[in-house]
Amino acid sequence: MENTGTEKLPRANAYFDVQNLFKSLKEAWGVRYNEYDPVKLAQAIADRRGWALETVYFYTGTPTGGRRRNLERFWGNKLPALRKQGVQVFAPSLKYDNHSAECPACRGSEISCMRCGRLDSIEIPREKTVDVRIALDLVLHAQDQLCDAAIIFSQDQDLQEAVREAKNITLRQERQVTFVSAFPMGVSNSKAITYCSREIFCRDVYEPCIDPDRYSWPEYDD
Numbered sequence: 254m255e256n257t258g259t260e261k262l263p264r265a266n267a268y269f270d271v272q273n274l275f276k277s278l279k280e281a282w283g284v285r286y287n288e289y290d291p292v293k294l295a296q297a298i299a300d301r302r303g304w305a306l307e308t309v310y311f312y313t314g315t316p317t318g319g320r321r322r323n324l325e326r327f328w329g330n331k332l333p334a335l336r337k338q339g340v341q342v343f344a345p346s347l348k349y350d351n352h353s354a355e356c357p358a359c360r361g362s363e364i365s366c367m368r369c370g371r372l373d374s375i376e377i378p379r380e381k382t383v384d385v386r387i388a389l390d391l392v393l394h395a396q397d398q399l400c401d402a403a404i405i406f407s408q409d410q411d412l413q414e415a416v417r418e419a420k421n422i423t424l425r426q427e428r429q430v431t432f433v434s435a436f437p438m439g440v441s442n443s444k445a446i447t448y449c450s451r452e453i454f455c456r457d458v459y460e461p462c463i464d465p466d467r468y469s470w471p472e473y474d475d
């Protein structure tokens with residue numbers, strides 16, 4: 254049907270579960286850091302679906318205390334730039350738990366390897382605050398009727414109950430709202446978040462969305 258210019262497109266919000274999406278991009282295409290522009294990527298998906306992009310929400314934990322200096326410097330540059338674009342950023346400081354890991358040198362499994370002296374403990378970031386915030390926003394935005402579609406850049410099944418509740422809210426409101434789980438082609442797990450439809454994007458969609466600004470990310474990891 255020809256668009257006469259008076260028909261309003263469905264309003265879409267985009268929700269970026271940054272670390273979950275990064276793991277998928279790394280597995281699928283070997284992406285080394287969060288190189289994409291979320292506004293461009295969200296717009297590309299909205300255009301494919303015939304939706305009007307409304308608001309982009311971006312959720313990531315940020316390192317502190319000198320850990321992972323590349324990431325700390327990178328997010329310190331990129332997040333303010335995203336906010337200037339109008340992106341709604343939720344970026345709490347990460348907390349870390351220490352876990353023992355197998356020593357890569359001699360396969361010992363002590364916190365400090367007694368065989369070769371090499372440390373083999375690893376720090377695991379805790380990001381439950383991020384998951385909770387995404388879940389809350391999905392439910393609250395449904396309640397407040399802020400969108401007609403939700404593009405969730407994640408495959409995290411921890412979000413399924415929030416999606417179910419948001420869908421139930423929209424049904425009670427007698428509104429038709431679409432929830433999609435967006436992720437790259439090529440990941441071993443091709444399952445969408447439960448209660449969402451799949452939105453798999455290829456490299457030809459992704460590559461034009463790469464941000465030309467590296468925000469001080471090094472050419473080679475140090």
